[in-house]
Amino acid sequence: MDTPNTEIDALVRREYQHGFVTDLESDTVPPGLDEDVVRLISRKKQEPAFLTEWRLRAYRHWLTMSEPRWANLHHPPIDYDEISYYSAPKSKDDGPKSLDEVDPKLLETYEKLGIPLHERAALAGVAVDAVFDSVSVATTFKDKLAEQGIVFCSFSEAVREHPALVEAYLGTVVPYTDNFFATLNSAVFSDGSFCYVPKGLRCPMELSTYFRINAAKTGQFERTLVVADEGSYVSYLEGCTAPARDENQLHAAVVELVALEGAEIKYSTVQNWYPGDEHGTGGIYNFVTKRGDCRGNGSKISWTQVETGSAITWKYPSCILRGDDSVGAFYSVALSNLRQQADTGTKMIHLGRNTRSTVVSKGISAGRGQNSYRGLVQIGKGAENARNYTQCDSLLMGDRCGAHTFPYMEVKNPSAKVEHEATTSKISDDQLFYCRQRGIGEEDAVSMIVNGFCKEVFRELPMEFAVEAQKLLEVSLEGAVG
Amino acid sequence: MGAGGGGRGMNGAAASAARYAEAFARREPALPGHDLAWLRDVRRAAADAFSRSGFPTPRNEHWKYTNVAPIEKRAFDLDGAGAAPRAAPGNGASGTLPGGNGTSGAFLDGGGAPRLVIVDGRLDPGLSNLEALPPGVTVEDFPRALERDAAFFESLLARIVRPEKTAFAALNTAFMDTGAVVRAAPGAVADAPVHLVFVSGAEGRERAYSPRIVIAAGAGARIAVVEHFLGLDGAVYLDNVVTEIDVAEDAAVEHYKVQQAGAAAYHVAALEARLARGASFHSWAVSLGGRLSRHDIDVTLDHEHARCSLDGLYMANGRQHTDFHTNVEHVAPHCASHEYYKGIAGGRGRGVFNGRVHVHPHAQKTEAHQTNRNLLLSRNAEIDTKPQLEIHADDVKCSHGATIGQLDEQMLFYLRARGIAESAARGMLTYGFARDVVERIARPGLRGPIGAAVLGHLPGGGDLREILQ
Numbered sequence: 006m007d008t009p010n011t012e013i014d015a016l017v018r019r020e021y022q023h024g025f026v027t028d029l030e031s032d033t034v035p036p037g038l039d040e041d042v043v044r045l046i047s048r049k050k051q052e053p054a055f056l057t058e059w060r061l062r063a064y065r066h067w068l069t070m071s072e073p074r075w076a077n078l079h080h081p082p083i084d085y086d087e088i089s090y091y092s093a094p095k096s097k098d099d100g101p102k103s104l105d106e107v108d109p110k111l112l113e114t115y116e117k118l119g120i121p122l123h124e125r126a127a128l129a130g131v132a133v134d135a136v137f138d139s140v141s142v143a144t145t146f147k148d149k150l151a152e153q154g155i156v157f158c159s160f161s162e163a164v165r166e167h168p169a170l171v172e173a174y175l176g177t178v179v180p181y182t183d184n185f186f187a188t189l190n191s192a193v194f195s196d197g198s199f200c201y202v203p204k205g206l207r208c209p210m211e212l213s214t215y216f217r218i219n220a221a222k223t224g225q226f227e228r229t230l231v232v233a234d235e236g237s238y239v240s241y242l243e244g245c246t247a248p249a250r251d252e253n254q255l256h257a258a259v260v261e262l263v264a265l266e267g268a269e270i271k272y273s274t275v276q277n278w279y280p281g282d283e284h285g286t287g288g289i290y291n292f293v294t295k296r297g298d299c300r301g302n303g304s305k306i307s308w309t310q311v312e313t314g315s316a317i318t319w320k321y322p323s324c325i326l327r328g329d330d331s332v333g334a335f336y337s338v339a340l341s342n343l344r345q346q347a348d349t350g351t352k353m354i355h356l357g358r359n360t361r362s363t364v365v366s367k368g369i370s371a372g373r374g375q376n377s378y379r380g381l382v383q384i385g386k387g388a389e390n391a392r393n394y395t396q397c398d399s400l401l402m403g404d405r406c407g408a409h410t411f412p413y414m415e416v417k418n419p420s421a422k423v424e425h426e427a428t429t430s431k432i433s434d435d436q437l438f439y440c441r442q443r444g445i446g447e448e449d450a451v452s453m454i455v456n457g458f459c460k461e462v463f464r465e466l467p468m469e470f471a472v473e474a475q476k477l478l479e480v481s482l483e484g485a486v487g
Numbered sequence: 488m489g490a491g492g493g494g495r496g497m498n499g500a501a502a503s504a505a506r507y508a509e510a511f512a513r514r515e516p517a518l519p520g521h522d523l524a525w526l527r528d529v530r531r532a533a534a535d536a537f538s539r540s541g542f543p544t545p546r547n548e549h550w551k552y553t554n555v556a557p558i559e560k561r562a563f564d565l566d567g568a569g570a571a572p573r574a575a576p577g578n579g580a581s582g583t584l585p586g587g588n589g590t591s592g593a594f595l596d597g598g599g600a601p602r603l604v605i606v607d608g609r610l611d612p613g614l615s616n617l618e619a620l621p622p623g624v625t626v627e628d629f630p631r632a633l634e635r636d637a638a639f640f641e642s643l644l645a646r647i648v649r650p651e652k653t654a655f656a657a658l659n660t661a662f663m664d665t666g667a668v669v670r671a672a673p674g675a676v677a678d679a680p681v682h683l684v685f686v687s688g689a690e691g692r693e694r695a696y697s698p699r700i701v702i703a704a705g706a707g708a709r710i711a712v713v714e715h716f717l718g719l720d721g722a723v724y725l726d727n728v729v730t731e732i733d734v735a736e737d738a739a740v741e742h743y744k745v746q747q748a749g750a751a752a753y754h755v756a757a758l759e760a761r762l763a764r765g766a767s768f769h770s771w772a773v774s775l776g777g778r779l780s781r782h783d784i785d786v787t788l789d790h791e792h793a794r795c796s797l798d799g800l801y802m803a804n805g806r807q808h809t810d811f812h813t814n815v816e817h818v819a820p821h822c823a824s825h826e827y828y829k830g831i832a833g834g835r836g837r838g839v840f841n842g843r844v845h846v847h848p849h850a851q852k853t854e855a856h857q858t859n860r861n862l863l864l865s866r867n868a869e870i871d872t873k874p875q876l877e878i879h880a881d882d883v884k885c886s887h888g889a890t891i892g893q894l895d896e897q898m899l900f901y902l903r904a905r906g907i908a909e910s911a912a913r914g915m916l917t918y919g920f921a922r923d924v925v926e927r928i929a930r931p932g933l934r935g936p937i938g939a940a941v942l943g944h945l946p947g948g949g950d951l952r953e954i955l956q
Binding site: 077 | 548869877893
């Protein structure tokens with residue numbers, strides 16, 4: 006298709022809408038990392054001794070590790086001494102109890118981002134634990150949830166209020182020795198969210214956190230821990246946008262999910278961090294470790310993600326299917342445009358009997374984007390009648406992008422059934438012609454086809470996220486068709 | 488790369504590297520083509536490459552599932568075949584193999600086809616039959632071909648399979664002292680496939696063999712070559728094979744590889760084909776024998792309208808470990824590749840498959856399809872598969888599919904309901920699974936003997952043969 010389309014060009018070149026910096030006084034630790042910084046972070050957060058020790062063990066272990074190089078990613082070396090490992094908005098000392106007490110400038114930032122915090126809270130009944138840089142500043146609906154015994158708060162608060170719960174579950178899914186970035190996170194994690202749903206309870210609302218990266222030269226080290234006790238259900242949403250910045254920013258988060266017997270956790274992510282410009286300058290390095298443990302029989306964990314942002318995405322939300330009859334699922338749409346690189350996928354580790362997993366991955370590459378699916382399906386010796394179905398499709402838009410698939414299948418049980426299918430294609434001229442012939446503009450036609458391509462994943466998203474995700478994809482892809 | 492193997496095991500690795508370096512220095516003056524300066528450079532560069540890399544460890548992604556430490560630990564005899572010609576074999580008369588019943592297989596041709604037989608690294612004229620060659624086709628053993636026409640090799644040898652590709656390719660290039668060369672002149676058409684038979688382990692020394700196979704088809708030529716590896720079942724040895732295939736414009740090469748090494752043997756083979764415009768290459772491979780085997784099959788499509796198909800079958804029983812790594816490089820536009828591999832693992836066997844398809848930028852209109860199906864038959868067996876697509880062009884049609892499963896219970900029931908014993912029913916279904924790979928052999932005359940060889944390696948295959956015939 007050679008249709009000249011200046012409108013499309015304009016859209017492609019449009020600057021990142023969410024790129025601005027809010028001038029807030031930050032309580033920032035000087036760049037660099039040593040044991041003192043780790044102790045300082047721990048002290049600032051008034052953490053109990055067990056946590057300080059845990060952080061230090063992680064830090065010492067981190068010193069013995071080297072950055073992984075196996076991913077299909079290219080970036081200049083990261084200088085870990087250039088990063089400031091702690092940053093908190095000044096107003097934190099006052100400890101805002103409600104939205105009124107939150108720094109108005111901060112609220113303004115959310116307004117600009119289009120996150121109507123109170124509106125959303127009131128209208129949609131969603132409890133929002135907003136993370137601005139490294140410390141949670143506002144938590145809504147907490148009391149309402151607390152009435153039912155659900156703990157949903159910032160990680161630091163959980164450490165203070167529910168140390169026993171934190172100690173019992175922290176690092177049991179992603180141990181501090183897990184990998185380079187998870188270990189770094191374990192040493193220096195600043196804040197994040199904690200959620201505990203008690204036995205037999207169905208969490209009455211979708212829980213969501215907005216992640217936001219702001220202060221310059223501050224790596225974000227979020228830590229999220231969700232525990233669903235026996236027979237409970239929780240749906241957790243996570244979404245993010247970030248301001249434009251020239252220097253690459255490191256983000257190394259850890260998410261741990263624990264589902265006990267009969268529990269179900271649904272974890273959804275929309276990630277739209279600054280991807281860098283068309284020359285590959287700037288953008289977030291998103292090195293995330295996400296793992297769920299289906300610890301109890303009949304438990305279920307599903308990951309749904311829409312990844313459109315970040316210069317580099319390195320994440321493999323995984324499920325350890327330990328309990329018998331447990332179920333794991335992974336639904337992903339990953340888009341790389343401009344010079345974005347994504348190396349993402351999942352691991353399904355089948356250990357229990359009759360465990361099932363489904364993987365649906367949709368990769369879209371445009372511009373000079375590089376998209377890799379890397380997945381592991383492992384069936385252990387004792388995993389009788391385990392079943393996996395994996396489908397990963399790639400859509401290529403333009404001749405300078407790339408789509409790659411690296412599925413690993415390791416099967417040690419003769420009763421297992423594992424299937425993997427992958428296709429790679431472009432939007433066909435036939436499909437476009439069909440739409441255009443019916444009076445649909447090229448732009449709309451592409452958007453329609455891409456939405457159809459991603460439908461199986463969008464269907465898994467909670468309602469409000471599905472709408473947002475579709476819009477996000479449209480904006481990120483406009484004009485990308487060649 | 489594979490650097491950072493520090494600490495543990497370093498002494499063993501260093502000792503083994505020193506042994507190979509010492510053997511190379513000792514043997515270099517007498518290796519075939521030692522008077523050719525260019526070949527000396529090639530061999531030395533390869534020996535140096537091996538000294539630098541050493542044997543790969545599972546930390547190396549390409550060797551993640553195949554640990555070659557047992558090969559590294561063995562002090563294989565690197566001294567080659569020696570000068571004396573093999574004693575005129577009493578057992579060599581009319582097609583009997585040395586070792587008789589102890590050999591892991593039998594000839595695949597009925598006796599009439601062109602055949603070159605190399606026993607323990609030395610040409611066996613008594614077993615070979617090179618009289619019936621079609622016009623324009625020559626078949627020679629490697630040292631003789633090098634002696635007769637060194638100029639032919641200069642632009643080809645170690646240019647298709649680069650010694651630095653793997654440690655084993657480097658070792659082969661440094662030590663290559665036996666093998667076979669098949670050449671087809673432009674336009675030559677061979678109706679009958681050429682059989683290259685390698686019998687290893689007859690001498691009783693724990694040897695490492697380094698056969699080099701070169702197949703070159705001139706423009707428009709059409710040939711088929713069977714590479715057949717046999718060995719003595721009790722013998723411990725290493726076949727380290729490199730095959731280089733050059734297919735000129737519009738030529739077509741069919742290559743069949745039947746790996747029936749002895750039960751205690753190690754078999755490592757690297758094959759690479761280079762295709763000119765409009766050329767076609769069909770590789771068909773089966774891995775049946777050996778304690779540990781590894782095949783690397785690479786095809787580079789860097790001229791338009793070239794096409795290749797790669798078919799294969801691997802079976803791992805007992806404690807066998809078998810590994811196929813295939814790689815298709817789509818460099819030029821308008822090329823096609825099709826791949827169909829099946830694996831069966833029983834006993835404590837382990838089957839590994841890694842199929843990579845790499846579509847380079849500008850390789851538009853590429854069509855690449857790959858299928859890998861696996862059958863896991865026992866509790867202690869394992870299958871590891873990794874189909875891999877890397878695509879840098881947008882106007883392509885690429886797909887891959889991989890499955891791991893077991894025999895269909897309903898089919899089993901159907902057979903049992905008709906009075907067929909369970910073990911026979913399982914055998915039939917397993918053979919049925921393998922059979923469609925055998926059906927993809929383009930030469931009908933090869934299907935029978937290769938099918939029989941496959942059947943022979945199935946658990947309970949003997950009984951099955953009676954039922955099926």
